[in-house]
Amino acid sequence: MTMDDAVKLVAQKTGDYVISAFEFDSSYYVLVTPFEDYDPENDVDHCYYPVQNGIVKDPINDLGLFLGSDDPDGMFEAAKHSKLYFGKDV
């Protein structure tokens, strides 16, 4: 499964708008928002959906995702290099 496939899965399951996604430790993490006019400078209304082995897991807030990781700094570094999807058709 590619990252684009994971993004499509999350978008179809949630109906939300995908902001970005990144890969870490063989899983994808897709950041979504319910807002079409999401403003990354002001909005906090987003969360991550983990996709593991093609299965979309329960969502988790951004800080919780990193703090719950065995390697929070490594995961956060990967997140800094997320692929942006917002405003694009997925």
Add this chain to the structure above:
Amino acid sequence: MSDHIYLAHHGIKGQRWGVRRFQNKDGTLTAAGKERYDLGSSASASKDTSLSNRRNRRAKQIAKGAAIAAGVLLAVYGGYKLSQLRSKETSKGSSIVDDFLHNTGGRTSPTIGRSIGDIDRSMVSRINQSNGGREGEINCAHTSMAYILNSVFGENVRAQGFSGVDEASGLVRNGRSKKIFDAAFDGVRHIQPPASESFERSVERIPNSSTGVLYVRGGGLAHFLNYERDSAGVLTLVDTQQHDARTQIMAADSPAYRFLSRNVGVSEILDFSNASISDNAEDVFKHCVKGD
């Protein structure tokens, strides 16, 4: 000094500034403190929510209110600011939302600028119970507001999950969640550190004996969480959106705190120490918080 604003400090014989009866120097509880607060036991949680305990707290609150009305100063300790509580109790906005808030499950003991040992862990863990869906994962503004209402204003509310109606109140526009605090409260002090400033330098701007909200950002992470800075300047972060107890209350030497300090910046500090509830608050509270 006007007769509307006053601050008094009464203590106990033998007390020393900065020395607490139930805490060690590092903020951890002494054996007597652990016994007093009964931390970590399941009995503590059940006891805390019991009807008798609620009645006791309510009775204390009523007694406190009566004393305030009579102009009698209660004993205060540390950062406890009676003058601020008095202004909150008598604010117009407070009376407007009185029915809503006071039907949400009783009241707690309000205090500004708590030390880590004084933070009510069971209250913190109860605030966000919207598990399983994204509604409980994108409601950090709601959970932060619930903590302020409980800790600063003595209410006993939980956060509502995100419902997309923050704007529906007609009070929140152009900035969405960031705006709900100013829509619901007056007198919030906004401190905006420079964007390039380090986390540690920014949190030094937080006044001692204060309680508020931190808006942190960095690397795609954007989050509201609460803070408490006690009278000795010790900072504790409180994240009531988290479901893991290890990351709900963060001392400065905790892994969660260190992760934040390394990776994000403080976009804004909202100090609620002198805040009151605004006239328009009810519309905001209705979809941000709820009772048990």
